[in-house]
Amino acid sequence: MILVRAPQPALDQAALTRRVIAACRDVIVEHEAYLCDLDCAIGDGDHGTNMRRGLEALTGESEHLATVPFSEAMIAAGTVLVMSIGGAAGPLYGTLLMEIGKGMAADPSAAFADVFQQAVAAVARRGKSSPGEKTLLDVLYPLSDALIEQMPLSLLAEESQGFANKTIDMKALRGRASFLGERSIGHMDPGAASCALLCATICRELVLAGAA
Numbered sequence: 565m566i567l568v569r570a571p572q573p574a575l576d577q578a579a580l581t582r583r584v585i586a587a588c589r590d591v592i593v594e595h596e597a598y599l600c601d602l603d604c605a606i607g608d609g610d611h612g613t614n615m616r617r618g619l620e621a622l623t624g625e626s627e628h629l630a631t632v633p634f635s636e637a638m639i640a641a642g643t644v645l646v647m648s649i650g651g652a653a654g655p656l657y658g659t660l661l662m663e664i665g666k667g668m669a670a671d672p673s674a675a676f677a678d679v680f681q682q683a684v685a686a687v688a689r690r691g692k693s694s695p696g697e698k699t700l701l702d703v704l705y706p707l708s709d710a711l712i713e714q715m716p717l718s719l720l721a722e723e724s725q726g727f728a729n730k731t732i733d734m735k736a737l738r739g740r741a742s743f744l745g746e747r748s749i750g751h752m753d754p755g756a757a758s759c760a761l762l763c764a765t766i767c768r769e770l771v772l773a774g775a776a
């Protein structure tokens with residue numbers, strides 16, 4: 565017997581963009597207090613509020629972002645995040661998205677993993693930071709390595725929390741948490757936590773949409 569699979573419907577890029585933005589907003593709103601609590605322990609307690617403001621601003625631009633080319637959408641989304649998240653995390657998340665957009669615009673045929681790797685390096689330069697210093701880079705670097713190694717996104721969704729967990733034992737060397745020195749050890753970095761939540765959410769949405 566010959567089994568014929570029904571053809572998959574073409575991926576609706578605009579619908580996917582709207583869904584990804586809405587899912588990211590939802591996960592951050594749901595974890596706002598949790599992210600603020602993490603930031604209370606080693607910072608100033610505003611990370612959840614900052615991130616919610618950013619994701620709500622992004623949601624306000626969702627219709628525009630859904631209808632422009634991917635590279636343009638990433639540059640616009642990064643600009644929105646810089647202006648709306650604020651704090652230390654805003655320029656870092658903003659740089660990540662803007663650099664992805666610029667990389668894709670410069671070479672539309674480039675592999676996403678390569679563009680992402682360059683964008684993460686730009687975030688590190690912006691923060692004058694490196695992995696191992698208890699920041700969101702401790703999620704972005706292993707995430708980038710996993711993309712280069714072509715880890716399936718379904719697995720990556722499960723692994724991302726583990727990247728953030730590794731910041732618990734680290735001593736903060738950048739940002740407000742670095743003022744605590746040794747006392748920062750034993751707490752998860754709030755930026756790493758938000759980054760892991762967003763990564764897992766985006767991966768799940770892409771898998772659900774059949775885009776990965």
Ligand code: ADP
Nearest residue numbers: 611614651652653691693699700738739754755
């Ligand atoms: P603020 O520290 O200004 O209150 P947030 O609380 O929104 O800003 O963000 C704090 C997060 O930003 C930290 O948990 C860390 O992950 C990240 N961060 C802060 N400074 C740096 C830096 N120099 N490089 C990389 N990430 C940083």
Ligand code: MG
Nearest residue numbers: 607608610611
């Ligand atoms: Mg803070």
